[in-house]
Amino acid sequence: MAWLEYVLPLIFLAPLGAAALVAITLRDVQTVGLRSPHDGEPIHEIAQAHRDRLEKARMVFFMDATLAPTLTLMPIVYGMGRMLFAEEQSWLEWSLYGVVSTLLAMLFCFLILRDVQRVRRLTRSLACELAVGQALDHLIRPLAKPYFVFHDFPADSYTIDNVLVTPQGVFVIQTVAREFPLDLEGRPVNTVSVESERLRFRGWNERQVLRKARLSTVWLRQWLSRHAKLSVPVRGFLVLPGWVIDDETEHLGDSRDIRVVDGIDLATQLGIGDGDIIDDTQRQHLVDVLNARYQRLESKPPAN
Numbered sequence: 001m002a003w004l005e006y007v008l009p010l011i012f013l014a015p016l017g018a019a020a021l022v023a024i025t026l027r028d029v030q031t032v033g034l035r036s037p038h039d040g041e042p043i044h045e046i047a048q049a050h051r052d053r054l055e056k057a058r059m060v061f062f063m064d065a066t067l068a069p070t071l072t073l074m075p076i077v078y079g080m081g082r083m084l085f086a087e088e089q090s091w092l093e094w095s096l097y098g099v100v101s102t103l104l105a106m107l108f109c110f111l112i113l114r115d116v117q118r119v120r121r122l123t124r125s126l127a128c129e130l131a132v133g134q135a136l137d138h139l140i141r142p143l144a145k146p147y148f149v150f151h152d153f154p155a156d157s158y159t160i161d162n163v164l165v166t167p168q169g170v171f172v173i174q175t176v177a178r179e180f181p182l183d184l185e186g187r188p189v190n191t192v193s194v195e196s197e198r199l200r201f202r203g204w205n206e207r208q209v210l211r212k213a214r215l216s217t218v219w220l221r222q223w224l225s226r227h228a229k230l231s232v233p234v235r236g237f238l239v240l241p242g243w244v245i246d247d248e249t250e251h252l253g254d255s256r257d258i259r260v261v262d263g264i265d266l267a268t269q270l271g272i273g274d275g276d277i278i279d280d281t282q283r284q285h286l287v288d289v290l291n292a293r294y295q296r297l298e299s300k301p302p303a304n
Helices: 004-031 048-085 091-137 208-227 250-255 266-270 280-297
Strands: 148-154 159-166 169-175 191-194 199-201 204-206 234-239 244-247 258-261
Touching (some): 048 148, 091 159, 091 169, 204 208, 258 266
Parallel strands (some): 169 234, 191 244, 234 258
């Protein structure tokens, strides 16, 4: 029975298959979320959307790094089993096993490099958003200055990093993390030029982040007008922690729909303390309306 020559070598794949099964089973350990002991709902922390994306990226990295040696060795191990049961050896068959193992090794090298870059990018993004979130939390003084901060506020199909309600108005605050490019001498260049429709970094331009911040601001302004029945100032801010901002739109003054700041002394950059515009009753109504949506959709935040 010639077919046994191909079936019996599968026995040698059992240990590798078991190792792969254990890795797939342990992937759930990488994505264990914290839940409240009171109601069982997920605990929502600062930058929770970024935390979730980072956990998923780490899980994918864990799977790729764990399965890489197992799956890469399978063709070779199967071929070694064929040596024991085959009456004749075929160099063409052995070459096929070698080619498959080589292609798998190259594929997993690419996947692991991609995963490492993604984890690094998301880690930096999380650090920047946490820095902005902590700066906003420092503004909360319920007894003296009633400020209210909503982190990862759910919009229609995405999340707004931070929504801040103050006596001076409502602020939409989006955070962007970017690596510093290097000059010819290897020194970081951390200056970004701000135009009305784009950000000019050293070596590349970006428009999407400004569009998203502008879209978030317009969406929240219209949503509050429709649900809170109030016309209050809603201002958009894009925070680039660590960058030196060269704002070419500064001459436009308050007519700018989006302001780009570095996040240092954020309260001053937001203009908090310049005079109350919203009274206590209106502010509390805004908080109640925002909190109702926040609590309703908190357990199922929209994906970015």
